[in-house]
Amino acid sequence: MKKRLILALVVLAVGTLCLLGALPAMGYQEAPMLRVKVAAGELPPIEERLPAEPLVVVAVGGEIGVYGGSMSVSPWCPNHHTDEYTVSVEPPGYIKTIPNIIKGWEINEDATEFTFFLRKGMKWSDGAPFTADDWIFWYEAIEGNAEFSPIRRSWYSIGGEHGVLSKVDDCTIKWTFCQTFGSLLDALAEWPVRGEMQFAPAHYLKQFHPDYQTPDELKKKMTEGGFDTWMNLFGVKLDHMNNPDRPVIRPWVVMNEKGSEIQLWERNPYFWKVDPEGNQLPYLDYAECPSTAGKEATLLRMIAGELDLVEVGCAGGLTNFTTIMENRERGNYRTVKKVGGKGAHNVGAFLTNVSHKDPAKRELFTSLDFRKALSVAINREEIIAVAYKGMGIPTQVSPATGPPYHGERPEFKEYYTQYDPALANQLLDGIGLTERDNEGYRLKLDGEKLLIILQVQSAWIAELPDIADMLKEYFGEVGLNCIVKPMPKAAVYKVVEAVEHDIFIRYFAGGDTLYSPANPYLFPRTVPHFAAPMWSLWILTDGEQGEEPPEWVKRIAQIDDETKAEVNQEKRIALFNEAVLLHVNNLLPIGILGGGGLADSVFLLHNRIRNVPVPIDLHLICGQLSSWYILEENQ
Structure with missing residues (x-):
C-alpha cells in the first residue's frame, strides 16, 4: 500500500518558515546558568541533553538572540508562553502542517493509520527519556481509566469509535482509526493542549496511579496530601501549571504554585529546540507572572515598566486605552497588533x-x-x-x-x-x-x-x-x-x-x-x-x-x-x-x-523584548516565545 511520508528536518521560522534546514556544524551552546550547573556536575553536557535531531528555529528577521533575563507577563499569558503543539502550521496562511513535538509522520493510503516518529533522545525536563511509553501511559492509564476519565475526549473519535494508540518502538507510535480521518493532523495543530493530551510523564505519575501502586501505598499518599480520592491526588500531580514537581517538555518549568505573589518559570535544561547557530532555546532564563489585583493594577505595573507582555484586555481594554497610549514612553512599551481570525x-x-x-x-x-x-x-x-x-x-x-x-x-x-x-x-x-x-x-x-x-x-x-x-x-x-x-x-x-x-x-x-x-x-x-x-x-x-x-x-x-x-x-x-x-x-x-475587542486588539510589549513578530498571531504565539530575547544591557 502506498504511503504518504513526511520525515524531514524542519527549520521553524517564527513569522517565516524555511524547510530543509540543517543542523549547525559548530556544535551546541547553552545558557550560562546551565554551564554553571554542568561544571558543578548537576547537569550532563548539552550534547547529552538535546535529542539527536532537535528542531531548528529561525526567529523573525533571523536574529540570533542572547541568553539571560526574565520576561514578566500578565495573568492571561501563562499557557501561551509554555504551550507546544504536537504539530504546527506554516505561516503565512497556516494551511500546511509541519512537525513540532514529533519530527515526522507516515499516513497510509486511506488515512486510517497515522504513524508518528518521536525525536530520539528527547527528554523530559527532569532528564528522563521522552518515549512512546509516555503516550501509551496517557492512552491507557489516564484517558482509558473510567474513574479518572468517565467520558473520553471526542477529538480522536470518528465513526462512533475512538482511535487506538499503539507502540511500535520507543520512538514510534501509531494511531489506528475505523475509517478515514483526513483532518487528524489539522486537529492536532488546532489547540496546543492536544499535544499535552496525548502523553504524560509516566515515570513520575505512576507513583500516584492505582494501576502501578498497591492500595496501601496509594492511600498513604492520599492521606499525606489530604486527598479523598486517588483521582483528586492524580489530577493535582498531573497539573503542569501548578505542580513544580511535574516534568514537562515546555521551554520553561513552573517553580511554584498559582496564587504566589509571583509565579515563576525557569528554563528547561532539556528543551529540544535550537537556533541556527546551535544555541539551545529558550534564550530567556525565566518567565514570571506577577499576581495582580485586577486590570487597574496590571495597567499601573505596565506604566511603571514592570511588565513585558500584557494583553490589552488585562489592562482594562478600550476603557483604559487612552491612558495606555498616553503612557507608552513612560512605561517604555509599544502596542503590537494581534491577529486571530479576522473578525471571527x-x-x-x-x-x-x-x-x-x-x-x-x-x-x-x-x-x-x-x-x-x-x-x-x-x-x-x-x-x-x-x-x-x-x-x-x-x-x-x-x-x-x-x-x-x-x-x-x-x-x-x-x-x-x-x-x-x-x-x-x-x-x-x-x-x-x-x-x-x-x-x-x-x-x-x-x-x-x-x-x-x-x-x-x-x-x-x-x-x-x-x-x-x-x-x-x-x-x-x-x-x-x-x-x-x-x-x-x-x-x-x-x-x-x-x-x-x-x-x-x-x-x-x-x-x-x-x-x-x-x-x-x-x-x-x-x-x-x-x-x-x-x-x-x-x-x-x-x-x-x-x-x-x-x-x-x-x-x-x-x-x-x-x-x-x-x-x-x-x-x-x-x-x-x-x-x-x-x-x-x-x-x-x-x-x-x-471586528473589535479581542480579534482587533493589541498586546502591550516592553521595548526591551526582541524577535517579536508583528503582528502577533494568537494561533502561533505558543511556539514562538522561546526565541524572544532581551538585549544584555536591558536585562
Whole structure:
C-alpha cells in the first residue's frame, strides 16, 4: 500500500518558515546558568541533553538572540508562553502542517493509520527519556481509566469509535482509526493542549496511579496530601501549571504554585529546540507572572515598566486605552497588533441555557422565537459606540472574513441583528408571554414572575460587564426582568458546569483555525457544553445519558464526524460553514459584535523584548516565545 511520508528536518521560522534546514556544524551552546550547573556536575553536557535531531528555529528577521533575563507577563499569558503543539502550521496562511513535538509522520493510503516518529533522545525536563511509553501511559492509564476519565475526549473519535494508540518502538507510535480521518493532523495543530493530551510523564505519575501502586501505598499518599480520592491526588500531580514537581517538555518549568505573589518559570535544561547557530532555546532564563489585583493594577505595573507582555484586555481594554497610549514612553512599551481570525471573534455573544433545570425557563430558552426576540431587542450599534468607541460591526457568531471561510456573507452577519423592539414584543407576545406583573415585566408561561440572570465574566473581556448592563436595559424595554451578575472566570464556569445559569455572556470564535473554523463550544464536543450540556452529553454518550437534542444539533454532530473523515480541506471548510450557519439560524449563541475587542486588539510589549513578530498571531504565539530575547544591557 502506498504511503504518504513526511520525515524531514524542519527549520521553524517564527513569522517565516524555511524547510530543509540543517543542523549547525559548530556544535551546541547553552545558557550560562546551565554551564554553571554542568561544571558543578548537576547537569550532563548539552550534547547529552538535546535529542539527536532537535528542531531548528529561525526567529523573525533571523536574529540570533542572547541568553539571560526574565520576561514578566500578565495573568492571561501563562499557557501561551509554555504551550507546544504536537504539530504546527506554516505561516503565512497556516494551511500546511509541519512537525513540532514529533519530527515526522507516515499516513497510509486511506488515512486510517497515522504513524508518528518521536525525536530520539528527547527528554523530559527532569532528564528522563521522552518515549512512546509516555503516550501509551496517557492512552491507557489516564484517558482509558473510567474513574479518572468517565467520558473520553471526542477529538480522536470518528465513526462512533475512538482511535487506538499503539507502540511500535520507543520512538514510534501509531494511531489506528475505523475509517478515514483526513483532518487528524489539522486537529492536532488546532489547540496546543492536544499535544499535552496525548502523553504524560509516566515515570513520575505512576507513583500516584492505582494501576502501578498497591492500595496501601496509594492511600498513604492520599492521606499525606489530604486527598479523598486517588483521582483528586492524580489530577493535582498531573497539573503542569501548578505542580513544580511535574516534568514537562515546555521551554520553561513552573517553580511554584498559582496564587504566589509571583509565579515563576525557569528554563528547561532539556528543551529540544535550537537556533541556527546551535544555541539551545529558550534564550530567556525565566518567565514570571506577577499576581495582580485586577486590570487597574496590571495597567499601573505596565506604566511603571514592570511588565513585558500584557494583553490589552488585562489592562482594562478600550476603557483604559487612552491612558495606555498616553503612557507608552513612560512605561517604555509599544502596542503590537494581534491577529486571530479576522473578525471571527464575537464579543458579548451569549448563550441561553436550553438545558435549564427550571421547566418554565427551559420552555422559553428552547424557543427559537424567544431567542429571536432577544436578538432584535439589542441595539448593537449603540453597544459598539459606547463600549468599543465605534470599532466593530453588528453580527452573529460567524467565520472569519475573507478566504477561506468568507464569514462576511450576509447570511452569517445579518440574521436577526437589526434593532427592532416592536418585533421583539410581537415575538414574545406570540409565544404566550402576554401577562405582566405590577412593574410591567412579563410573567412566565406558568404565571410566576420571570427573572433572568445574566452571568458574565468579570475580568475578561474588560468590557463584558458593561455590555451585560446594556443588555439588561434592552431586555427590560421589551418586558424581560433581568439582573447582571459579574463573576470571576472560575466561579462563573462552576455555575455553568452545574447547569445553573440562565444566560452566559462571553466571547465566541466563529472561525480562525485549520481543523475547526469554529470555537469548540459551538459544537457538542465537550461536557459541559455552555448552551446545551444535556444535548452534548447525549451525543457524547451515544444517547445513554443526557437529553435527545433537536435534529439540527444532531446534524452538527454529524458534520463534526464528516469533517474528521474529509481529506479535502475545501470540502471540510464548506461543512464547517454549514454547521456555523445552523448555529446562526438557531441563534445559539446570539452574537453582538465582531471586528473589535479581542480579534482587533493589541498586546502591550516592553521595548526591551526582541524577535517579536508583528503582528502577533494568537494561533502561533505558543511556539514562538522561546526565541524572544532581551538585549544584555536591558536585562
